[in-house]
Each structure stands twice: as C-alpha cells, then as structure tokens.
Amino acid sequence: QSALTQPASVSGSPGQSITISCTGTNSDIGNYNFVSWYQQHPGKAPKLVIYNVNERPSGVSYRFSGSKSGNTASLTVSGLQAEDEADYYCSSYTTTSTIFGGGTRLTVL
C-alpha cells in the first residue's frame, strides 16, 4: 500500500489553468475508476472536490475537473482564483483499502 505519487507543488497565476498529476500502479489507479481528489485549506478538514475520476460533488465549482490515463490520474483547475490556493490530495479506492497521495501545494501567484 504505497502512497500515490504527486508533485510537491504547482503554481499558476489568476485566470490560468493548472494540472496536478497522481501516479499509482495497476493495482490501484490503473485497475479501478475510483479516484478522488480533496482540497485542504490550512487548519481545515479536507473537502471532496472530485470523485469517481471525473465527477463533481454538488456545490463544487465547474472549474475543477478530473481525468485518468492508465496508472495516472489528473486534477485540472481552470480559471485559477485566489481561493484555490490550498493543498490537494488524490486518493484511490480498492476493494480492501484506500490510498492517498502525498499531497500537492497549489500556489496562486
């Protein structure tokens, strides 16, 4: 159950788009369409922003989108806004476990 691999940090200017990658194996991301993404602001609990690879929970901005190719999932945030600055974690569910990525700090310049 190794952690999924994410870049430590990404950055972008307001209005731009950024993409965060999340790499697993063919035992987790590659074998299940159960990838989710969480946003976490400092001192707050994580918030679900993407589930089942590319579905958005009610109330989450359309600017958040997800995709998957092989063993790698991606989160794209378009039209960056200051409020998007946060840590983002990917996660993959298998039938017996849940695995998180190491997290990516998104900085809005």
Add this chain to the structure above:
Amino acid sequence: QLHLQESGPGLVKPSETQSLICTVSGGSISSGSYYWGWIRQPPGKGLEWIGSIYYTGNTYKNLSLKSRVIISVDTSKNQLSLKLRSVTAADTAVYYCARWGAAVAAFDFWGQGTLVTVSP
C-alpha cells in the same frame, strides 16, 4: 445536515493506547450506503488512511497499522471509535473521522479533526 465530531485525549504517553470517539449527528451510522473511516495527518504531512468500518462491524484496515488498530461502532450511540495501541511519537497527528459513500467511493463528509500528541 450531517455532522461528525471527534473527541478524546489530546495527549498520550508513549507505549500507551490512544482512544478516540467520533459522534455522528444529523444522520444514522446504520445507513446501508456508507462506511465510516479514520484518517490521520501528522503535522505538516499528508493524509494516511487508518481504516474503515460498516455498521455491521465489517472492517478494513491499513496493513501498516493493522496489528495496532481496533475500530468499532456503537449503533445505539451513533458513534465509531478508534483504539491505537503502543503509540510512539510517530503517531502524533490530527485524527479525522469521515463518511465514505459507496456511490462516490470517497470520503464525502469529514469531522473537524482532533490533534493527538504522543509525549512523555
């Protein structure tokens, strides 16, 4: 509106057993569509799944913690609990309880988290 609240001692001595409770309000822990999980986050680090439990008691645990973890549910009190044995400084973390929805295969509701520090 669903609300999850973690509670328990904020300070535990090394080698002792840490115990936390998560109280669920605004919904039933016995709902058939959800598991209930524990996730932790050491200071300045990432999230780590500890384990998840169904209201019937069926449990899944992180293999790296399995031998030290007990997760249980009390449907009469609408609570789940976590016991972590033989704690060390590496177990210092914010501990979250969260609802895992089968339809989303993700943790869709989280408690605010509680910091547990392991120190003599």
